[in-house]
Amino acid sequence: MTVIDAQGLVKRYRTGGQTLYALAGIDFALEAGEFVSIMGPSGSGKTTLLNILGLLDTPTEGTVLLEGQDVTGLGDSKRTALRKRTIGFVFQHFYLLPTLTAVENVEVPLLLDSDPQVKKRARTLLERLGLGERLDHKPDELSGGQKQRVAIARSLINSPKVVLADEPTGNLDSETGRQILDEFRRIADEDDVAIVAVTHDDLVNEYVDRTVHLVDGTIGRERKNGG
């Protein structure tokens, strides 16, 4: 089942009379349970694509279908509500709230809903990611890998259809990076969640189903992995 189907994405910026193309016509589809990496040099439009897929940004041209629904022209508040329901985010710098414990950080996306089930689910997620002993630790008491696990658990708290990761291994050593990528692989396989990871890290490609290379806002060669 296709979770995200983006057609003819163009993102233009106008700066000082010049028009810059961050994306210059990109088609991108994502199946449930698929783990895809997006690679490319700086300025190739990776992050812009990720932002558009994650409904953080809107394309200048083209359409984005999320579970078959056209979400291209939606306003901020509708996009925000959709993000909350169907999308999870993992960031390079983890971006955990330093004042909240691991469990509370996982709860954050649904914290304002006052749903008593959320805490239980947050604990379960952290236990699944091997952090059962660190539930009530603050981020500054956790290692980089542990922080990223908390961030992954946070991205899963809303049972998303898609998890979007921006350089998820960028701040981790390769050993920890492998553990994190194992988690992503497992989540894609077991939970049928589609995962898109923007990365510079070749290590990621050992774990993904396919890799999309972006060059100057267009899709270059695409490589399918056997795995």
Add this chain to the structure above:
Amino acid sequence: MAGRFFPAALMARRNLTRTKMRSLLASLGIVIGVVAIASLGMFGVALQYSFTQNLGNVGNQLTVYPNSGENVTELTERDIRTIRREASPTATVSPVKTRAEPVSYNREDAVRKTIYGIENPGELYEAKEGRVSPFRSGALVGSSVAEAHDLHPGSQITINGTSVRIRAVLEEGDAFSSTNPDNRVIVPATSFSQSGYSEAYVIESTGTQANETAMGIRDSLNDREQRVFVRELGSLVDTIEEQFQIINTVLAGIASISLLVAGISILNVMLMSTVERREEIGVLRAVGYQKRDVLKVMLMEATLLGFLGGIAGVILSLGAGLAINHYAVGDAMAVFRLPNAWYVGAAFAFGVLTSIVSGLYPAWKAASEEPVDALRG
């Protein structure tokens, strides 16, 4: 557990503890503002209260005296009859004659002093020593005169060369009353040769009645020309109370400047905090927080700052109020009177309101940042 019911409060509270010193200083401003408003307000109330206490029950008194500007030098018997007619049946009307006489006490040199001639002083005064009524001869002296010259009932003073026996020393009167006898020497009106009166006191049972009588007297006696003045202490008291109200308002206004400063410091703290937490707020927006959710969390922080400062301010103000009332009114417990509650409550409300208003701009700024921009940094 509060976090369960009020999740925004949980995040807000944790955020404030992140920069404890800064939060503390920001709410210290609110504390000072609240204390300033509340204690200046309570100071005004205490001042007014102690003034009213000193003033005593003078609102029901009138004094009628001739208008020398119109060449009316005295009130005639007819005027007095008119005054009696205008006054209510239960009122006390005391016409008074005065003249200046050399008076000497205990064989000292004589000094000129105004001597009051009152027909029936028992209607106006009580005796502290001796007896006021019946009053056919001799003299009554006020407490200050008696104290200054060591006079008691039976002492002799000399008025215009004639020896007179003191019959009574009078109780102290209300400080602002025109009938106050403390500094007076009173003799029977019959000892005066002049027929006219220099003033007349009217004492009614209530202030309202006094006011009506005053208007009646003015209507009857000032028909063609302004023959008499009627002084109403009641309206004087009203005027003074209005003045106190104005003073109180001005004091509170000055105090609110400190709250304004506190508001600016909260604005500053919150702005710094939104800049520092730009990415965090971006993440919140990314994971599905609506603009109004971010607004809620940020405003909750400002509100908490205001509440903390406000509560500390109220506690300190009550302490200050106890001290103020102890020294100004002589009764520390007088702090628990309604007008004080009003000032303390208003100060608290203003404190919290100031924080919320100061939090509005930073909160709005944080909420309206595009998550894409916030996360890029």
